[in-house]
Amino acid sequence: MKTMKVIGLLAxxxxxxxxxxxxxxxxxxxxxxxxxxLSRIAPIYNLSGWKELYSANKDxxxxxxxxYPGQKLVVPDENTEFSFENPGGDKYTGTLEEALDLLDYPxxxxxxxxxxxxxxxxxxxxEISKGDRLAMVFGKNKIRRNxxxxxxxxxxxxxxxxxxxxxxxxxxxxxxxxxxxxxSRLPDKKIAVTPPPxxxxxxxxxxxxxxxEQVETExxxxxxxxxxxxxxxxxxxxxxxxxxxxKFAYAEYMAxxxxxxxxxxxxxxxVFGALEAGDSKTVTYExxxxxxxxxxxxxxxxxxTDKHNMIRAQQIQLKARLVWEHNYGESSVSGxxxxxxxxxxxxxxxxxxxxNDKWLGILTAEGWHALDRSIDSTWSGDEPSNRNQFMLGAxxxxxxxxxxxxxxxxxxxYQGWDDMYGLHLRAELRWKxxxxxxxxxxxxxxxxxxxxxxxxxxxxxxxGAFVRLEAGPI
Numbered sequence: 001m002k003t004m005k006v007i008g009l010l011a012x013x014x015x016x017x018x019x020x021x022x023x024x025x026x027x028x029x030x031x032x033x034x035x036x037x038l039s040r041i042a043p044i045y046n047l048s049g050w051k052e053l054y055s056a057n058k059d060x061x062x063x064x065x066x067x068y069p070g071q072k073l074v075v076p077d078e079n080t081e082f083s084f085e086n087p088g089g090d091k092y093t094g095t096l097e098e099a100l101d102l103l104d105y106p107x108x109x110x111x112x113x114x115x116x117x118x119x120x121x122x123x124x125x126x127e128i129s130k131g132d133r134l135a136m137v138f139g140k141n142k143i144r145r146n147x148x149x150x151x152x153x154x155x156x157x158x159x160x161x162x163x164x165x166x167x168x169x170x171x172x173x174x175x176x177x178x179x180x181x182x183x184s185r186l187p188d189k190k191i192a193v194t195p196p197p198x199x200x201x202x203x204x205x206x207x208x209x210x211x212x213e214q215v216e217t218e219x220x221x222x223x224x225x226x227x228x229x230x231x232x233x234x235x236x237x238x239x240x241x242x243x244x245x246x247k248f249a250y251a252e253y254m255a256x257x258x259x260x261x262x263x264x265x266x267x268x269x270x271v272f273g274a275l276e277a278g279d280s281k282t283v284t285y286e287x288x289x290x291x292x293x294x295x296x297x298x299x300x301x302x303x304x305t306d307k308h309n310m311i312r313a314q315q316i317q318l319k320a321r322l323v324w325e326h327n328y329g330e331s332s333v334s335g336x337x338x339x340x341x342x343x344x345x346x347x348x349x350x351x352x353x354x355x356n357d358k359w360l361g362i363l364t365a366e367g368w369h370a371l372d373r374s375i376d377s378t379w380s381g382d383e384p385s386n387r388n389q390f391m392l393g394a395x396x397x398x399x400x401x402x403x404x405x406x407x408x409x410x411x412x413x414y415q416g417w418d419d420m421y422g423l424h425l426r427a428e429l430r431w432k433x434x435x436x437x438x439x440x441x442x443x444x445x446x447x448x449x450x451x452x453x454x455x456x457x458x459x460x461x462x463x464g465a466f467v468r469l470e471a472g473p474i
Contacts, residue, residue, distance in 0.1 A: 028045070029075065030044070030073045037067065049260070051083075053073065056075070078145055088302075090138045091182065098141050109165050113165060113174050125162055127310075130154045137184075157311070161178070173186040230254075230256075231471075233253075240464070242456070242459025243455060249276075251274075268296060268317075269297075274291050285329060286330065287327065291326070293321055314354065315351070316351045318347070321348070323343075339377070340385065343370070345371055347366070350363070362394070362407070364411075367389065368388060387417060391414075394410070397430075410425035421444070425440065426439075437468075441462065448460060
């Protein structure tokens, strides 16, 4: 009898051990190490941010800013319910094909979605409301299959483009939220075909009608947050007018850092550089120059609710640059040579606001001020030229489709080397927000300075072209 009791007790213990082992295997546990905090742990497991990790461990963590070495934290997986509170906070940066694969659409359905999107053939719009449940991709190929819209204002709707594919008796829906580009999958719908009732015998038999009844399936569709975004930009162009011609190039890099993954603010640290060269059409004189220096920046990405209760994106950024600039010029006929060095402070600011599904509004301001100048010249009375420059701009950007956009506008400017005020106009074609190309003109409708006495104003009107590459943020 004792033996049977022992055997029974061992069997119970074995079952408990097996059950515990199964639970341990299903639930991923992270043991906190010295120096770790939630925002550092979350990227290890491809989570959307520290809040997702904190939500899964509220019974273990009293203060999210205070965790201890040796503490065990539950790591949520891609099927764990995810509270989507900040549209635009973790924008999707992968490809469409990768998003469809993550969202687990059948291959045939994915191909049809790609065809519709390439043809810009959507099925209207869909508004994501607070409480809606869907699968959604984030960042660089992250998936949350049980995402719940959970922003504070219940009246806010997240505007999205809708694509629908019907295969046999199933309706598949793909959403593209305008504010963040986080491709999303709504729960699939079963379409039941109800056969028509038998026709009554009448002199004229009515045509049979097929009624489609949509029934939602009960089964649900079965954020590593980058703390640093790298933003490289490069551009080049040419220009010409009645008295001269030239070319230019510039490049900059900015590393944008966030204190928290869900923060609206980013602090930037980087470098800026520029080149220029040109020659005169009226005299034998040519010049070139270059400048390089550090830059810092502050950027904010946040949303607002428009008059139609749609969530729209907006961004403002400020960059400050300190550049050492060297300019050189010479005339092979007169023997004149000049070399000038300047230390310049530059400020650039930009505000971008999403107006609706097709239009953006952009305001810019840029200024350069020479803090120190020195010159080495073959002319004893030569003085350093004024390298100050200021420009304001207002632009509109129109979206044709996911690939092509255009931006156009302009504004007033001032250039100190010839003491001239003018009007700058620019138009550009934008491919996938990566390559921008277009013409520009600098007009001088406000008259000319004494520098150009005897020169017709028409010779000062300048036309040029440019190309720019923006590879970030990545």
